[in-house]
Amino acid sequence: MEITVRSFWTLLHGMGFGALYLLACSGALVELYRFTVSSAAAGTTSQARPPASSGEERFLKFYLTLMVLLAWTAVLTGAYVIYPWYRAAAPPGADLSLFPQRLLQSSPATSEWHSLGMEWKEHVAWFAPISVTMVAFVFIKYGRDLSNHRQLRAAVLSFAFASFLAAGIAGFFGAMIDKYAPVQGGHTIQLSRGEQK
Amino acid sequence: MSSFNADPRQSVSALPNGSGAAAILAASLGCFALSVLAIAGDKSIAIKNALNFYKPTGPLSGVTTCAIVLWLVSWGMLEWRWGKSTIPISRVIAVALVLLGLSFLLTFPPVVDLF
Numbered sequence: 001m002e003i004t005v006r007s008f009w010t011l012l013h014g015m016g017f018g019a020l021y022l023l024a025c026s027g028a029l030v031e032l033y034r035f036t037v038s039s040a041a042a043g044t045t046s047q048a049r050p051p052a053s054s055g056e057e058r059f060l061k062f063y064l065t066l067m068v069l070l071a072w073t074a075v076l077t078g079a080y081v082i083y084p085w086y087r088a089a090a091p092p093g094a095d096l097s098l099f100p101q102r103l104l105q106s107s108p109a110t111s112e113w114h115s116l117g118m119e120w121k122e123h124v125a126w127f128a129p130i131s132v133t134m135v136a137f138v139f140i141k142y143g144r145d146l147s148n149h150r151q152l153r154a155a156v157l158s159f160a161f162a163s164f165l166a167a168g169i170a171g172f173f174g175a176m177i178d179k180y181a182p183v184q185g186g187h188t189i190q191l192s193r194g195e196q197k
Numbered sequence: 198m199s200s201f202n203a204d205p206r207q208s209v210s211a212l213p214n215g216s217g218a219a220a221i222l223a224a225s226l227g228c229f230a231l232s233v234l235a236i237a238g239d240k241s242i243a244i245k246n247a248l249n250f251y252k253p254t255g256p257l258s259g260v261t262t263c264a265i266v267l268w269l270v271s272w273g274m275l276e277w278r279w280g281k282s283t284i285p286i287s288r289v290i291a292v293a294l295v296l297l298g299l300s301f302l303l304t305f306p307p308v309v310d311l312f
Contacts, residue, residue: 079257
């Protein structure tokens with residue numbers, strides 16, 4: 001069982017940072033909604049939901065900070081480690097399987113994965129870290145006081161959803177592009193050796 | 198940090214909304230700047246070359262670096278201006294959400310091709 005260095009980085013970028021961020025995002029959306037709604041409900045006499053505890057608030061602040069780190073790591077590894085391998089120019093007569101962008105563009109059946117998929121993904125992905133940084137900042141700054149700022153709360157949830165959407169678009173196209181033109185090459189890392197039959 | 202053991206019926210805000218509004222508007226400005234720079238780089242060879250900060254990554258390096266700088270600078274300026282005050286936030290949030298929506302739209306390649 002072996003993997004090339006470039007495949008390893010692609011795996012780390014997509015599964016390690018990107019997919020984990022998407023999972024974390026869905027959790028954050030639910031928690032942000034639950035936290036702000038329960039805090040807002042605590043401000044009414046009806047007491048419809050129990051107010052969030054200080055432990056829950058600390059946990060959500062820590063969780064959002066980790067999400068910020070994940071999102072920035074995902075876009076930075078994507079843009080500065082994997083994208084240069086993806087877009088490298090192929091010398092004449094080269095094996096296109098080592099040049100994913102050229103491989104996609106070599107056939108009308110796959111060229112749109114680059115011209116639509118990668119062209120959108122490479123830009124829209126950056127909305128995720130920008131948005132979640134703002135979400136984390138506002139939540140860390142205001143905490144439970146967000147319950148007193150209805151519009152601020154709604155905007156924070158909207159940007160958290162936008163971050164999820166941006167990461168989802170980037171993740172979908174990243175997975176599909178890697179299916180049709182995987183980033184390959186570099187040294188081979190041997191993970192284990194199987195028995196010969 | 199606001200106290201968690203405060204009277205639950207209390208609804209008076211301890212913090213002004215300016216700081217949050219500044220962060221929200223700056224984030225949308227950053228996203229919008231990124232989409233505009235991406236279009237500019239796509240449509241003009243001169244801008245594309247100017248944005249080529251790191252050759253292996255190409256113009257994407259310049260587009261994102263400039264957008265991040267614009268985002269952080271605008272955030273700093275807005276925080277300085279609004280940070281300690283309460284502002285009429287509805288319009289700020291409406292503008293931010295419109296800019297964010299436009300940003301998604303302006304990075305979508307079929308829309309970029311219209312320019």
